Amino acid sequence: MATLADIGVSALINILTSFAFLLAFALLRIQPINDRVYFPKWYISGGRSSPRGTRNFVGKFVNLNFKTYLTFLNWMPQALRMSESEIITHAGLDSAAFLRIYTLGIKIFVPVTVVALLILIPVNVSSGTLFFLRKELVVSNIDKLSISNVPPKSTRFFVHIGLEYLFTAWICFLLYKEYDNVASMRLAFFASQRRRVEQFTVVVRNIPHISGHSISETVDSFFQTNHPNHYIGHQGVYNANKFAKLVRRRERLQNWLDYYQLKFDRHPDKKRPTVNTGFLGLLGRKVDAIEYYKQVIKDLDTLMISERQRVIKDSKSVLPVAFLSFDSRWGASVCAQTQQSKNPTLWLTDWAPEPRDVYWRNLAIPFVSLTIRKFVITALVFALIFFYMIPIAFVQSLANLEGLERVAPFLRTVIELKFIKSFLQGFLPGLALKIFLYILPTVLMIMSKIEGYIALSTLERKTASKYYYFMLVNVFLGSIITGTAFEQLHAFLHQSATQIPRTIGVSIPMKATFFMTYIMVDGWAGIAGEILRLKPLVIYHLKNMFLVKTERDRGKAMDPGSVDFPETIPSLQLYFLLGIVYAVVTPLLLPFIVVFFAFAYLVYRHQIINVYNQQYESAAAFWPHVHSRIIASLIISQLLLLGLLSTKKAAKSTPLLVILPALTYVFHVYCRSRFEPAFRKYPLEEAMSKDLLEKSTEPDLNIKAYLADAYLHPIFRSFEVEEEELVEVRVDKHETHAASPPLMSEHSSPSASHHHHHHNIEEPSPPHYNDYPTSPPSYYYHEPSQLHYGYHYQGEP
């Protein structure tokens, strides 16, 4: 148990670390050479172009204006300057709602901290069992300020219970307001947005196979019958995994070609680079690298063309999934919300995710398989959470020095050095755990993918909840009750329902100092590290060195990244849990939480404005999770306080607390039915008013043309090497649509007609199409050169 002084030292170290990170950030960000690392969002949104052209040679790389060094913290006020509505326009609603989690944390914990410190510290200190009676015991100063200091059977526990009620009421009030806000922001976002293709599109899964009819015909006849007034067509989905592999291979080869080309261009006087054609470029004949790669890519292109034709022609590669297009939001909304077929496992309709949010690979999973997958993954996640220590301990037992020496005898001389030996002995056992924790989010994401969700946003949300459970059990409970999660599980199974909160509750005050340190290391220093972006910085400069030829390549090398929802949201929820649990137990922990929320708010605001570029827009679909996790934290805190008090023999006051979890739960149920539909369904009132408005303002709109290739399978897009060809194809498509009524089915019909169109006429598109660019829609990458996003659809592992 640490004393106040220990905590002070730890705080000092972490504050200094954070400042070091901030200082490094401040220095690096004003160097022009790093501009694309620290301001990529502005390049993407077109607000910034390369600064290098305007200065002298040195000025292109290093900032020589020393005045700017004096104001190195000015990013903080800058980050606050943008208003929320500007952030929504600039970075999307997801980002804005994400920032609201931090403001919610600040709003919750600032008043709670003030009240708790002012009221509870005097109450706890003046009780003084620990202070006066047990000075000889090893009791920290912090415990003297916590609930541990109150003697058993004291009537002072009424104060703690009263505050628990007060805090619960305050948090519920804020949660309600915030849920209301976010829900209306979401609806306003939908209402204010320009037309979005997903508003007119419904995804249908498990299309039954009717013999003698193609899937395309089945879909058309079913929906022309059952949604006669609104259905206008559909786009099929192909099983293109082999083609996607080819695309990835071509991208890799192109990189090598670029590398050699650049190498040669920079030093044209040297001899042309060569490469071996055999295994891994080590064996085989030596050939001219540039010519070789050009030839290989050309061969690959031929292969890809034939593979694509095979996919399109082969009716077996059409999956029983389709994207349905409707002529109005109302029609799509109706189709998405209703049951279509007598057999509820067929014709499953749901809102289509945004085109860039679709996870194509999971579209083909049949219904029965989904149930089994969910069950298996649930069991696996459970095992992962409670038994992950077993394989790690096994690996640790292998990864000792003896094992290493046996595997790699040539290392023996190095290992036997005393300094290195002791370092390795301290380091190796932890390595397996570190690696595990590092790859954990990836593992959880893979699990979510196996579960079969069809949108990236859903995948990220599901990964986030798995990660949250892992943190709850292994970080929160695991720190409070020492022992592995498996041991805890065993203990819980063999303890009574009333004993469990008591066991945990008793240990809580003792672990306050641990969590203070945790918050400082993970929260303060970790967030400061976040703003520094060390990894993207290094990768960008490496790419710059080896691959970048033109400005466009430099744009490609820039990796803005996006808010890492699956990791950040669960961590945030853990901080809420810590703050809420310790609010009445050890209020001294609260200031650390407040500092975390304030600092992280600034950092993420800056990052969202200047760096991140969200891959998709789910319109704050994660908020119900945030809300319910905070409610769960409230209930956990109440149960633990109940357990803690029951060991304090406060028989008079404790029963008062029993009703609170029930009340909190009722509040949750109410909120869920009040607000959650806004995140799951699209009300018809809204759809209809938007439709009517559009009909009156844009009576000539050709919605068929607008939707034409919004959900075109990536296979059609990924291979357009030349931009002009892409444009041709589109124009050509529009012409076809205007001509033949059963329009979009042709994309999915297993004929090669689509392919033929590629090399066809070049008529200009009719004027009104220009107003509604079909693709890429405006929320794709804004640079016209970024047309390779099609790859990413299939590129996801």
Next chain:
Amino acid sequence: MATLADIGVSALINILTSFAFLLAFALLRIQPINDRVYFPKWYISGGRSSPRGTRNFVGKFVNLNFKTYLTFLNWMPQALRMSESEIITHAGLDSAAFLRIYTLGIKIFVPVTVVALLILIPVNVSSGTLFFLRKELVVSNIDKLSISNVPPKSTRFFVHIGLEYLFTAWICFLLYKEYDNVASMRLAFFASQRRRVEQFTVVVRNIPHISGHSISETVDSFFQTNHPNHYIGHQGVYNANKFAKLVRRRERLQNWLDYYQLKFDRHPDKKRPTVNTGFLGLLGRKVDAIEYYKQVIKDLDTLMISERQRVIKDSKSVLPVAFLSFDSRWGASVCAQTQQSKNPTLWLTDWAPEPRDVYWRNLAIPFVSLTIRKFVITALVFALIFFYMIPIAFVQSLANLEGLERVAPFLRTVIELKFIKSFLQGFLPGLALKIFLYILPTVLMIMSKIEGYIALSTLERKTASKYYYFMLVNVFLGSIITGTAFEQLHAFLHQSATQIPRTIGVSIPMKATFFMTYIMVDGWAGIAGEILRLKPLVIYHLKNMFLVKTERDRGKAMDPGSVDFPETIPSLQLYFLLGIVYAVVTPLLLPFIVVFFAFAYLVYRHQIINVYNQQYESAAAFWPHVHSRIIASLIISQLLLLGLLSTKKAAKSTPLLVILPALTYVFHVYCRSRFEPAFRKYPLEEAMSKDLLEKSTEPDLNIKAYLADAYLHPIFRSFEVEEEELVEVRVDKHETHAASPPLMSEHSSPSASHHHHHHNIEEPSPPHYNDYPTSPPSYYYHEPSQLHYGYHYQGEP
């Protein structure tokens, strides 16, 4: 612990009792005077008219044909003669599906019984720990045949576990087939049915109040905007509780008038009956009874007319609820399944229940109140289940002889008689409990009503599940672990999660004899009592004696009743639970279950064919509950077996059982997603095909007229004293509808226009209306004289 001989004696007694009941039934049912008690369903469906007219005077009352007495058990083959599809036509799908629960029980338990007896009895007997080692202990013969006889650590437990797997697989297989069957029966029922008003009707709740507009205007403008192509009108709902009170009072007075009239008519020579006008007919002036009641009824009629006008005129009595009419099933289906408003607590749409299924009183409950009500009732049900013994014990402590003597000293001499005293001392303490158990279903029904469900069928289902929980805790668990439910709760809270199934599991084999007796008393004799219909018999003859004047009155006196779902379905589920739990533990219990299912099947088939007249048709909406309770029984049996085996130290075999509950649960989840939507939603494919079929076969159909007053609030119907007037009003209404476009809103508009129409023209209705009688639809009472059902809507307490 009873021996085999004890059980044999008990069985004999119960079999004799059952036969006595059956004999009494056989004698009573062939007396013409009881014909309306034992065959009311045939009177209602028009298949039978009074038999009294055809015979001589004695023959009217007593069956003199002695041949029929010899075949007194012939109702059994008769009951089996009707096919299932005939039952559906005759009594509705609810009844047919209800009978399928019994056949499911037979299908499950006959093979299980055979297998369990053939395999387990030898296995258990030959093990023989009890048989050989503990003869000195009080061990019954039955225990020697049960799992208790197997010594600890025996490998024979593999047999029990194997059978548990086998039985689970068999039951799941049957459950799946049965769920599939019932789901397709439900869809076929909807498809084969003639047009039903509820297919075109949606109920909308929580209509917001917009100042300056009446509710009717708000509804029309909202749905004309958001469902422009399908919405055709709505019917408002009035707060008519005061009027309903008047209606009930009028009915009571009419009964008295009938009674005195009949008394006078039978003996016209005696002086006319008189009555006192004062308190309870005891005080006040003596007047001629017939004249007096005629006058009072006349006054009441005037009052009712003015009250009804007040309700119709007063805009405050219009509730924020309406029944929306659509021109197609598709339109209604879409509106029922989608979210209408941005605020998900407003404009809540759902399928309208059948008109006779609506529970009008709950239509006005606002959204917030619903959440609170549900919570409060859940808490109350929990308290009722676990603490009901407390008030009963309190009443019991009061209701002893001393208390009685103090309250009523004049009884002392009687009580002091030794015989009476001992009788009372044995009887009184149990009385409170008996009364409680008797009124329990009513109490649970009242609780469900408070929860706010708007359909009688839903109310009955919710009551059934509450009753099931009560039986599960207090009959099943309460019998296994002695002690009150509260003591059990306390014990469970203080036991670990693994200890609970162990505690229960150990006691299970010991309670087998108790449950055998329970099945015989409650199942065998109880069901035989059911067919005797003693209570309706007595009430019918009392009514016949005092109130019946005409054939029509006799029809009214006849009370067919209906299957008492809230009580019978939970009992059935308890039998499933007992059978499944004891299948591998004490297989000797299974034959008792099989006999119960077979006998009850016969009895209920007879009752459904000849007696019951269902009040509503929910199209087997209770099946998902039946399914999931049986699944729950499976999981309970697996957990208890796990607990039982863990005390037998069968460490090798027990772990095999752990996976089974998880597998069973996965099966349940799959079934739920596969079949439950068929019970909750109406697929658009179905709706559209029915619409198209109708459009092609009946192109002239005026759907507006058809729906005109289907959901007319009972207030408009209940007061039509003369039938002809009723007909007039309808014709009149149709005329109005054909004339003015915003048709049905007039019913709900707070004008008195409707009332004026009563005394209007008598034009014949247009010919095509005759084909589709608007009301009462054909599934109402079939006798044209039965037009008073309107009262029942409001008459529900």
